[in-house]
Amino acid sequence: MKAFAYVRAGSVEEATEAYAAHPGAKYLGGGTNLVDLMKLGVEQPGALIDVGRLPLDAVEELPDGSLRIGATVRNSDVAAHPAVRDRWPALSQALLAGASGQLRNAATTGGNLLQRTRCPYFQDVTKPCNKRQPGSGCAALEGVHRDHAVLGHSETCVATHPSDMAVALAALDARVELYGADGTRSVPAARFHRLPGDRPERDTEIRPGELVTGVVLPAATAGLPSLYRKARDRASYAFALASVAAVLRVEDGVVRHAGIAFGGLAHRPWRAERAEAALLGAAPTEAAFGHALDLELAAARPLRDNAFKVPLARNVGVDVLTRLVPPTVA
Amino acid sequence: MGSRHHTRDDAATAAADRHHSQVTLHVNGTPRTLTLDHRRALLDVLREDLDLTGAKKGCDHGQCGACTVLVDGRRVNSCLQLAVALDGSEVVTVEGLGDGGMHPLQQAFLDRDAFQCGYCTPGQICSALGAIDEARAGHPSHVTDPGTPSGRPMPLGREEIRERLSGNLCRCGAYPHIVDAVEDVIR
Amino acid sequence: MADPLAAHHTATGAPAERREGRQKVTGTARYAAEHPLPGRAHAWPVQAAVARGRVRAVDTSDALSMPGVLAVLTHENAPRLGEQDDATLAVLQDDRVPHRGWFVALVVAETLEQARDAAAEVHVDYAAEDHDVLLTADHPAAYVPEEANGGNPATRERGTPDADFAAAPVRIDAVYRVPPLHNHPMEPHTSTAHWDGDRLTVHTSSQGTTAVRRTLAALFGLDEERITVTAEHVGGGFGSKGTPRPDVVLATMAARRAGRPVTVSLPRRQLATVVGHRAPTVQRLRLGADRDGRLTSLIHEVDTHTSRLKEFVEQAAVPSRVMYGSPHSRTLHRVTPLDVPSPSWMRAPGEAPGMYALESAMDELADALGTDPVELRIVNDTAHEPDSGKPFSSRHLAECLREGARRFDWAGRAVRARASTGNLLVGSGVASATYPVMVSPSTASAHALPDGSFAVRINATDIGTGARTVLAQVAADALGTPLDRVRIEVGNSDLPTAPLAGGSSGTASWGWAVHEACTRLTERLAAHSGPLPADGLDARADTTGTADADSPYARHSFGAHFAEVAVDTVTGEVRVRRLLSVFAAGRILNERTARSQFIGGMTMGLGMALTESSTVDASFGDFAERDLASYHVPVHADVPAIEAHWIDEHDPHLNPMGSKGIGEIGIVGTAAAIGNAVHHATGVRFRELPLTPDRILTALRERRHAPHAAMT
Structure with a gap:
């Protein structure tokens, strides 16, 4: 870990100004991934701008029925928040399926979104990785890649995004709020993370110096049945082999809204738009779910050792969607 | 454990500079003020600066939990907490649980x-x-x-x-x- | 358990509380990195970034210019080491890189942060060579060595195994694979070294400091009398701390060079390549049986790998020389030297992987015969060790199987399987366990003090087994005194010499010497009249010649595991619901600590079955899993109801305590029991560990798509 300057920001403005004033700066939230990567030498910031104590620690119910979660609210507090549990349960479940109690107590909402891939080559500075060192090559493409992407990957990068939370946010049509030199803006959570293309070093759409200030869960998905399910190698404290977050509105015996996102399959939470479109107006049957997910997963291009992820994602997806159908319809 | 009066540790004599800051942690009820390398994790402050070796280093990356302590009442992996970011926090380690006897x-x-x-x-x-x-x-x-x-x-x-x-x-x-x-x- | 000896109010057998327990739960027990010494420096090693080749040059100038850096050791400037027989300890002696991760430099600095930072600035230039790291069953470099580990002959053959296998009416011919596994004790390998003139003191995390001292004496050209090595508390080892490791060599070198105490605590990520791993095995089992299930031929052939540094041959076929009677048998080991990190000891070396294969094959045989797998094992029980022909000193395998079946409700397994609901398939499995009784000579001293208390001294090591506690119990009984009168000192090489905590032999070896020393002291006390002299009375024992005497008996522990699993057909996730084992391991000396050891071994076996695996990275030559996020040690949530039971076993052919070893048998066969339960649940036979969702799901799908598939 390189020596670095440390600045504790008192406000969002102070944070972005300090960022601009310190070449090679990084924002520090809960530190659970950044400090880990600094110890590995993967991240080498010249300065840390500590945003962990910014007044972004509130969960606010907005007049329009949406819910704003401040960027510094800890993962455990989001998961336990009554509004989240009652109205967007998939988000609570996703958070609780991730990491450990200790990590969730430290990790922030903003930091969770900005965590980096757990690809073993990304984490090892002695090996090639285009994400860590553009142009050095992708060791995972032909290497050890059982845990890697089956959708949306490129020749330059086959990493997956590790967040569980982000998968739920994507399915629930959440938006990510940002503050930067150009003021505030927000982007859909499902579009916040990028596909690798030929720029795998860029994980997200965030602009230099921009700060995540919060996420907003929209009223449109509030109170709808939603679920998160994750398959993993051990019963707890493991990253997803594949996961699914889904929200479903069924009226008059047909699907009126479906939000489906996969985790563990791609460089970003994979919003299953083709599957969603196929389900609109359809009867919510297991066969319809399977058919829709097949359409989505037809785009999958598994690597040598991870073809299992396709049926796994399909199975989990069908299971989750089936469980979201109200009993009167089922 | 020990006394509750403010302790200024030897390391505090080192000057704060670009890469060091003065930090006060309330550890098991005792305020401890140190000048710390920004890189120093809470776990290493406890073990190296304060000789509180109850919190263990098993992986140093938040993957094993051996370093778990309570910061402001909540359990965290002390290996991933930069001490400089905890200025003013209350830290309770296994040595501080028993209040003299055993918890x-x-x-x-x-x-x-x-x-x-x-x-x-x-x-x-x-x-x-x-x-x-x-x-x-x-x-x-x-x-x-x-x-x-x-x-x-x-x-x-x-x-x-x-x-x-x-x-x-x-x-x-x-x-x-x-x-x-x-x-x-x-x- | 009704223990007839309990009536005598003896200390042994009682559930005495751990003597160091209070220190451990209050955080005051000090481990190897936790000895504050004035001026102590920290060191961070640099690992080779090629799988094979030479170090062409090391540029240390940047590192040396960094704040706090005291020294950078490389093969060009490190102290020259003396000869000894473990090549993995000859660190920084030449430019050769035998495997990726080999140490090529060591940075010593005032603080850990400075050392770690500077280590990243040590620039190493390599002349890389092509490497070969992949074990295959038909590797051209494979050979049959003279010996497998533990002094076992590599090959044993009785009768005409091939002909009788071919002629057998029922045959199983299957290949089982166990991946490389890592010990990963919670405390990384750590040493703190301190020179005072030419006197050396080392605090190290080791399973035996007698060997560490001996090795340091050879490496640094010192008399052993000038070296003290302590291991007061050790955060687990499971074999990986059974021999001195590079941390102790590096710390000692660095302390000499820096002229001050130095701690080397190996970063977790470095462990996978430098402190050993269980070598992968590819095991072909051929079982021939008659229609009653009696084995007529047993062929167990093992392929494994070793490094370029040493010949290490995981003795996985050895348990097939012990377990079941068969008139015809061949057991053999082939090893392939590759450019891989050196494999080493991991809990139940040989038995753990070997019994996975044998006990899985036995389940396949039971299936082929339509026989209850418990009964099949009992049918093949034997009073004589098949390989040696010696009678077993005691063998209660059948009793373990029957007792376990009763406690587990084995008979109800079909009913439970039929109760599988929704996407969860439930199944039960059984497997046998065995581990040899090993014992080594040891010395000990016992001291009677005028105040009526006793001090027993022996360089045993408590790696979490409860050695202090059980040795005090042994001493108290031999002295005829209450347990609280006995003080016990262990974990310091200045104490009477003793062997390591390993091979499930610690308590037997140390206890024998403690028993003998205390018995002699009792005799001296009986002969003494009047008050004791101010410095008390002493007695010493050395069990050389007795503990290591040949026995006319084959001596082994046995056991039986019963597992119930649920397999989720949606995700392919396998979760153990119940694990119940019964052991016959001689006299249990402390039921409290013994239970913990059994359960601990079973838990590691659960990991071996379901979660643990290391992958040799063909491109880079090291393991892909180098941290505890990717190497999946079981967590709390993986470990539901686990029960360990034992049957009273009185065996007069062991040691004065009547004990066998208990540290390893818990892991032996567990993975087979779980794998057999997965077969019972799914109807699919898996032959490669671990049973992760990718494998399960893929096989379930293949089965579903296969013609005439019959899902449960």
């Missing part, structure tokens, strides 16, 4: 033979205390029935205890006895 959970670990090599033990104990408080405060877990009402204490059966302590690895395999010990103190 009931420490006694329960002893009674249940809930450890072998002992290296994960301080982390298990601090983690369990944090988890018990979280459940009391209504925090659900991955295995909590989503229908369990919010804002009320969550009951802690064995499955809940296992899930909530899964961030603490034990290679000796003392898990069932650890769950026994935790059950002893929540009953």
